[in-house]
Amino acid sequence: MVKHAKTECDDAHFAVQDTLYVVGGKWKMMILSILVRFGTKRFGELVKLTGISARILSKELNELEQNKLISRKVCNTKPITVEYSATAYSKSLGDVINAMIKWGRNHKKKIREK
Amino acid sequence: MVKHAKTECDDAHFAVQDTLYVVGGKWKMMILSILVRFGTKRFGELVKLTGISARILSKELNELEQNKLISRKVCNTKPITVEYSATAYSKSLGDVINAMIKWGRNHKKKIREK
Numbered sequence: 001m002v003k004h005a006k007t008e009c010d011d012a013h014f015a016v017q018d019t020l021y022v023v024g025g026k027w028k029m030m031i032l033s034i035l036v037r038f039g040t041k042r043f044g045e046l047v048k049l050t051g052i053s054a055r056i057l058s059k060e061l062n063e064l065e066q067n068k069l070i071s072r073k074v075c076n077t078k079p080i081t082v083e084y085s086a087t088a089y090s091k092s093l094g095d096v097i098n099a100m101i102k103w104g105r106n107h108k109k110k111i112r113e114k
Numbered sequence: 115m116v117k118h119a120k121t122e123c124d125d126a127h128f129a130v131q132d133t134l135y136v137v138g139g140k141w142k143m144m145i146l147s148i149l150v151r152f153g154t155k156r157f158g159e160l161v162k163l164t165g166i167s168a169r170i171l172s173k174e175l176n177e178l179e180q181n182k183l184i185s186r187k188v189c190n191t192k193p194i195t196v197e198y199s200a201t202a203y204s205k206s207l208g209d210v211i212n213a214m215i216k217w218g219r220n221h222k223k224k225i226r227e228k
Contacts, residue, residue: 013147013163015218016211020143022221029134033127049127092220095213097130103210104129107136 022067023093027052027060033097035070035086043082064090136181137207141166141174147211149184149200157196178204 023029027050034041034049046061047054061084064070069090073083137143141164148155148163160175161168175198178184183204187197 011219012151012215013144015215015222016144016147018218018222019214020140024138024140026134026138030127030130033130037126093217096210096217099209099213100133101126101129103207104132105125106206108129108132 019096023069023096025060027056028064028069029093029097029100031057031060031064032069032086032090032093033101035084036091036094036097040073040083040085043084046084069093133210137183137210139174141170142178142183143207143211143214145171145174145178146183146200146204146207147215149198150205150208150211154197154199157198160198183207 023032030050031046031052034046041049043054043057043061046052047057050057052060061070061072065072068087071085071087073085075081075083137146144164145160145166148160155163157168157171157175160166161171164171166174175184175186179186182201185199185201187199189195189197
């Protein structure tokens with residue numbers, strides 16, 4: 001029984017690591033929270049909304065695309081625009097995103113109360 | 115209405131950032147997932163469970179303690195042992211942790227299916 005409990009524990013905290021391996025880092029969850037909750041955004045809109053530099057944002061979006069968490073669409077406009085959307089797979093992160101939003105809001109409130 | 119929607123959006127993704135500001139990085143959520151779900155652990159137990167080096171673990175635990183997410187207790191044993199526990203405040207991260215565990219397990223399953 002003890003061994004089982006340990007295995008359960010191992011599995012659980014390594015599952016946290018598996019999630020962080022894909023969406024960890026400073027910006028990915030923030031970008032996904034926008035695309036999952038508010039739908040398709042153009043590159044320029046994401047720069048404005050997030051405040052992330054174009055160079056870093058481009059790198060982060062590329063990594064998210066490689067992991068099939070977002071899709072990228074080049075639009076034949078003048079000038080050409082690039083749109084990013086959440087995929088069905090990143091939408092499965094909805095619970096993680098919502099829990100983070102809830103906790104972050106509450107945390108900010110607590111800090112302000114001090 | 116549009117303005118309101120934008121504000122809501124801003125607030126939500128910055129709330130994600132507020133959460134990551136406190137518990138972001140490679141190890142903090144993993145450490146908290148152990149302490150929140152499985153209760154008090156000694157330093158040595160945390161080294162074994164997480165596989166984090168003693169030096170890094172010590173730094174991470176110190177930061178978590180400063181943010182009142184864990185409490186530290188020095189036990190008068192021979193040799194002296196140090197115990198770490200989740201605080202009520204870190205237990206409020208339960209939803210984030212559980213959502214990450216669920217997603218991570220599912221992600222691993224998907225990867226293995228490939």
